[in-house]
Amino acid sequence: MTAALRFRGVTKSYGRRRALDGLDWTVPAGTVFGLVGSNGAGKTTAMAVAVGLLRADGGEIDLLGEGPFRAEKHAGRVTLLPQDAGFPPHARVEELLRFYSRLQGAGEDSVEGLLDWVHLTDRRRSAVRTLSHGMRRRLAIAQAFLGAPQLVLLDEPLNGLDPREAARVRELIRQRRGRQTIVISSHILSDIEALCDEVAFIERGRCVRQDSIERLTHRAQRVTYRLRGAAPLSALQAILPDVQWSVKGDELTATFGEPLTTEELNRRALPVFLAAGVGILEIKRGSDLEGEYLRAAQEAIGTAQGAPSETR
Amino acid sequence: MNVPWVTLRIVAWNELADSVRSRRVLVIVLLYLACALWGTKLFVDTLRVLEGELAQTLGLAEPKKAGGVTASLWQSESFRRTLKKLLGDEELVTHLLGAPPLALFYGWLALTFTPLLVMLTASTRIAEEVASGSARFVMFRTTRSLWCLGKFAGQALQIFGALLISAAGTWVLGLIHMQTFEPLAAMLHMLGYACKAWLYALPFLGVALAVSQWMSSPNLAVVVGLMVMFVMSLVRWIGRFAEGSDTAALWQTVALLTPSAYRHHLWWNDLSRLAPAVLLLGILTTAYLLAGHTRFGRRDL
Numbered sequence A: 001m002t003a004a005l006r007f008r009g010v011t012k013s014y015g016r017r018r019a020l021d022g023l024d025w026t027v028p029a030g031t032v033f034g035l036v037g038s039n040g041a042g043k044t045t046a047m048a049v050a051v052g053l054l055r056a057d058g059g060e061i062d063l064l065g066e067g068p069f070r071a072e073k074h075a076g077r078v079t080l081l082p083q084d085a086g087f088p089p090h091a092r093v094e095e096l097l098r099f100y101s102r103l104q105g106a107g108e109d110s111v112e113g114l115l116d117w118v119h120l121t122d123r124r125r126s127a128v129r130t131l132s133h134g135m136r137r138r139l140a141i142a143q144a145f146l147g148a149p150q151l152v153l154l155d156e157p158l159n160g161l162d163p164r165e166a167a168r169v170r171e172l173i174r175q176r177r178g179r180q181t182i183v184i185s186s187h188i189l190s191d192i193e194a195l196c197d198e199v200a201f202i203e204r205g206r207c208v209r210q211d212s213i214e215r216l217t218h219r220a221q222r223v224t225y226r227l228r229g230a231a232p233l234s235a236l237q238a239i240l241p242d243v244q245w246s247v248k249g250d251e252l253t254a255t256f257g258e259p260l261t262t263e264e265l266n267r268r269a270l271p272v273f274l275a276a277g278v279g280i281l282e283i284k285r286g287s288d289l290e291g292e293y294l295r296a297a298q299e300a301i302g303t304a305q306g307a308p309s310e311t312r
Numbered sequence B: 001m002n003v004p005w006v007t008l009r010i011v012a013w014n015e016l017a018d019s020v021r022s023r024r025v026l027v028i029v030l031l032y033l034a035c036a037l038w039g040t041k042l043f044v045d046t047l048r049v050l051e052g053e054l055a056q057t058l059g060l061a062e063p064k065k066a067g068g069v070t071a072s073l074w075q076s077e078s079f080r081r082t083l084k085k086l087l088g089d090e091e092l093v094t095h096l097l098g099a100p101p102l103a104l105f106y107g108w109l110a111l112t113f114t115p116l117l118v119m120l121t122a123s124t125r126i127a128e129e130v131a132s133g134s135a136r137f138v139m140f141r142t143t144r145s146l147w148c149l150g151k152f153a154g155q156a157l158q159i160f161g162a163l164l165i166s167a168a169g170t171w172v173l174g175l176i177h178m179q180t181f182e183p184l185a186a187m188l189h190m191l192g193y194a195c196k197a198w199l200y201a202l203p204f205l206g207v208a209l210a211v212s213q214w215m216s217s218p219n220l221a222v223v224v225g226l227m228v229m230f231v232m233s234l235v236r237w238i239g240r241f242a243e244g245s246d247t248a249a250l251w252q253t254v255a256l257l258t259p260s261a262y263r264h265h266l267w268w269n270d271l272s273r274l275a276p277a278v279l280l281l282g283i284l285t286t287a288y289l290l291a292g293h294t295r296f297g298r299r300d301l
Helices: A043-050 A093-103 A109-115 A133-144 A163-176 A189-195 A235-237 A262-275 A289-303 B004-021 B023-058 B067-076 B077-087 B092-098 B101-122 B125-132 B144-177 B181-216 B218-241 B248-255 B272-298
Strands: A003-014 A017-030 A030-035 A058-063 A078-081 A151-155 A181-185 A198-203 A207-211 A222-228 A244-248 A252-256 A277-283
Touching: A003 A043, A003 A181, A003 A277, A017 A058, A017 A181, A017 A198, A030 A043, A030 A189, A030 A289, A043 A058, A043 A078, A043 A151, A043 A181, A043 A235, A058 A262, A078 A133, A093 A109, A093 A133, A093 B004, A109 A133, A133 A151, A133 A163, A163 A181, A181 A189, A189 A289, A198 A289, A207 A289, A222 A262, A235 A244, A235 A262, A262 A277, B004 B144, B023 B101, B023 B144, B077 B092, B101 B144, B101 B181, B101 B218, B125 B144, B125 B181, B125 B218, B144 B181, B144 B272, B181 B218, B181 B272, B218 B248
Parallel strands: A030 A181, A030 A198, A078 A151, A151 A181
Antiparallel strands: A003 A017, A003 A058, A198 A207, A222 A252, A222 A277, A244 A252
């Protein structure tokens, strides 16, 4: 699989503070990629370095297979939603989008659609300074999708959005899956889990783990049942001897390997629950991303020697 | 990516539009126009008083409007001889006396105050975009150098507009208040001086944008820009006062790196004097901009 973005040993320091400490990170082309890490882990720095806003101190960056960012090559093909950037206060919404679009050589065809999509059509002639925080955020998201960028980097895209708008943005990202490579940095792990194909955990400027959501959460090998009543363990072990069963509170987790599939497991296990008169409150595939992240982050912090302090 | 000239045009146009939208820039331009008009009015009034006194001394009828006696005075040989002695450049005096007095005043006003206008309006332009973070929405869409050049072009157009507006205002005042006022000749001369003042302002614009490229605070950029301007004036003054001393050559060489060293040449109309000055002003403009870009091209945004 080709990479839309690849970091190899990238370092970046702010004075004596190290924000990226030999970051290795690869974003496969065409995926929706999640970037997860604690505050100051280096996510924002990594994105800014990727598009040339910040200069890396060392390491290699490969963008769309054409080396590090150069506006001559990448303008209009790579876009960014910066985290804390403000727009020129006097600029008007539509004019600003048209300006950005023209500047990246994309024409202005996508402006109307994006204004509609971020619900700013009725504010198209408003000055940016008159918009609410959420509206500005939506405008910032719209500018990242102008034209047809191959790689879109979204730094905390859902921050400051009301639930309705957040759902709308999630839907947009889903619609773009496979057409564009989208990298999302977020603290909301449920969003990452719901939207992304692959995820990287970044801590203290390093990638501590990168894998597909499927593998990270063991979706193909783990099913958890939340039950009302005692789990019929002996009956389950009798009909599914190769499955490892574990009980924690009202949750029963089955861990299994090939050739058993989730569907086959359910087909055989559910009648056992029903026969034993046990109520099934919830069935969940895999473990949650939060648990995996916390485990990886804890390991990284535990093993870090002389790790950098908090940065942006 | 667009071809460079298209990007330049897009950024320059946006810069102009933003200047119009931004009340601060509009206020400064209007203030400049008001100062030009006030200065012109003051000039016309002073001229009328002086002419009145002169007419009384000579036993002539006191003029109702300014300019009547001045035109005669301008053409008198004795006045020319006096000026030649004062300025020490006979050719320049002859050359200047061919122009309408109000146009000369406008030329002086424009050459003197446009650099200040430039420093006040332009030195914030890049620094404020860096400070607010709005530059981050742009820098992955075009190169930093083209963006800065586009800003330069937009600001240059804005200055030219301000000069034309102030020339028009001065011209209208002259038409109303001057007794002998040749509208066409005055207009042509004022246009000429507006163009020259614009050329003279470009290196100051280069300084303003260079400072703006170095700074992250717009207010600090204005202060530093004004300080650089002050230092430039100081160098020129020291160069003059050091004449005849051991360090004169050094100061005069340093003064050549400032735009004011070429201001004198802009009063001329013949190309043999004007062209080298314009060329050197262009080189200075480029050098100042590049000095700013050595940092901006590499800095973190």
